[in-house]
Every structure is written in C-alpha cells, then in structure tokens.
Amino acid sequence: MTTTTDAALARAGWHKSSHSGDEGACVEVARAPETVGVRDSKDPAGPVLLFPPAVWAAFAAAPPRS
Template sequence: MTSTTSAALASAGWRKSSHSGDEGACVEVAAIPGTVAVRDSKDPAGPALLFPPAAWAAFAAAPPRR
C-alpha cells in the first residue's frame, strides 16, 4: 500500500455506497492510487480505513450476509 496523506483523503472523490439507505448509516469509498479508502459519511473529517485494491475487490464481490 502506498503512503496516503490527509490531503489525498481530503481531495479524494468520495462516493456513497449503493447499499447505504436513507437511514443515515452511510459508508463512502474513494479510490486513491494504490489504495481504497472507506469512511463514515457522517464524519468526513474523521478516520478512514485503507485497503489494498485486491482486498477491497474481494470484499465487494462477496455475497451479502443477511
């Protein structure tokens, strides 16, 4: 994984998950070179989780758990 700075996270093109409903529980993701960042949309200045692209792709491809 590459080094990711606060500036890179702040300027990233964040998008809301299609699985986030209107209940306010929203997850946003952003692609940064060499990294996929995930954050809580209610706290955009808060922490972000960083994943290697292959790990995120495996997570996103997994069937939903009910």
C-alpha cells in the first residue's frame, strides 16, 4: 500500500548522507514539503522514520556530541 507520504518522498528522491562512510553504515534522507523521511540505505524497502521538517532541521543543525 502506498500512502501520500510514500509518493511524496519518492518524488523528492532519496539521498545518502554525506556523513556516511564507505563501510555500508548509511542513512538516506528524502525531503518532502510536509515531512522528512530517513531510512537505512541497505534496506530501501524497510521502515522509514518520519519527522516534521522543523524537527529535522533542528537535528541536522545541532553540533556533534563528543
């Protein structure tokens, strides 16, 4: 079953994180107008975490924790 969110994220396109290494531990992000999806690049048909754009922007802008 495809939802409106699934279709919007598919149109937006999935992009691998620039912080992912070459060892296969990667996440992909797709940004649609009303949501941001995050998934495991090794399992594109698997689960997707959905975030409101403002929440994702705050997460992405946060400094790295040591």
